Amino acid sequence: MALPSWEDTTLGSMKRVGLWLATAAGEGGIFTYAQLRDVFPGVAQIDRRVRDLRSRGWRIDTAREDTRLGANELRLVSIGEPVWEERKGPGKETSGITxxxxxxxxxxxxxxxxxxxxxxxxxxxxxxxxxxxxxxxxxxxxxxxxxxxxxxxxxxxxxxxxxxxxxxAARTIAEIAHLGAMELRMLASWVKEDKREFGKVELLWAAYRTMPAEARARFRNVLQSSLG
Structure with missing residues (x-):
């Protein structure tokens, strides 16, 4: 079945962006927000259309998920919900969130x-x-x-x-049995407060993972020296 054209202006902007990504970029294809703005000059907040597609099961990676991408590049990894298809019939839940x-x-x-x-x-x-x-x-x-x-x-x-x-859910609940006493108390405190507090070591680890290779090497050297 042929897809509608992304150039059909009677379609909503999210549908048109999805169609362009599916047909022009294709799964595995790389694109940029600047490219989308050039293709859809009259569409405001083009990045929001991409976020809308992600919320409907489209996997679109940035350099955070795929280190091969440039700072301004995105990759369409997989197509999710065919947003250009109309939802028909009573009682069907719409994909949007009110x-x-x-x-x-x-x-x-x-x-x-x-x-x-x-x-x-x-x-x-x-x-x-x-x-x-x-x-x-x-x-x-x-x-x-x-x-x-x-x-x-x-x-x-x-x-x-x-x-x-x-x-x-079943696997997650079963994993509780494999926790030690200290881990159980820690998890119970997070559940009680319904919030996880990150410790200094976890924050340092997160920061370390975001640094370039040279800075990570310097971090490791300082850490090793601190261990004596």
Whole structure:
């Protein structure tokens, strides 16, 4: 079945961007936001259209996920939901998230990223970048073998490249039995507070992983010297 044309201006901007990526870039193809702006000069906030596609199962990597990419390059790894197809019939849930539902999820999650615990506008420890919170869909495999989609609050950094992940509830619960006493107490404290506090060592590790090779080598030398 032939796809609609991305040049069809009667389609919404997200559908047109998705069609262009699927047909012009293709899976594995590299593109830039500047290129998208040139193709769609009348579309404002072109980066938001890409985020919308990610929330619908499209995997689009940046240099953070694929070190072979340049700073301004993105790669279409895999196509998710065919957003250009109309959803028909009563009772079908739309793929979008309403403003009311968004506020409900943010309130439920305490207005923090459920993956890293950062709050909106807070600076990441290893950079001057400030967080932006959004709503992500996460697929959960339940203990009875069925799957469900959970809406959670995540910062943009945690959300990028993670839409393909699935949580296995039964396996996760079973792993509790393999924890030591100290690990159990630590996990119980996070669950009680419904928030994970990152220690200094974890923050240093995260910062180390973001540094270029030369700086990482210097870090390792200083660390080794400190060990005596």
């Amino acid at each position: 403003g009311t539902r968004r506020r409900e999820v943010l309130t439920k999650d305490g207005h923090i990223c459920r993956s890293c615990g950062i709050s909106p506008g807070e600076e990441y420890a290893e950079s001057y970048e400030r967080s932006q919170l959004d709503i992500a869909r996460r697929e959960v495999r339940l203990e009875d073998g069925t799957t469900a989609t959970e809406l959670i609050t995540e910062c943009r950094r945690c959300r990028v490249g993670a839409t393909h992940l699935q949580t296995d």
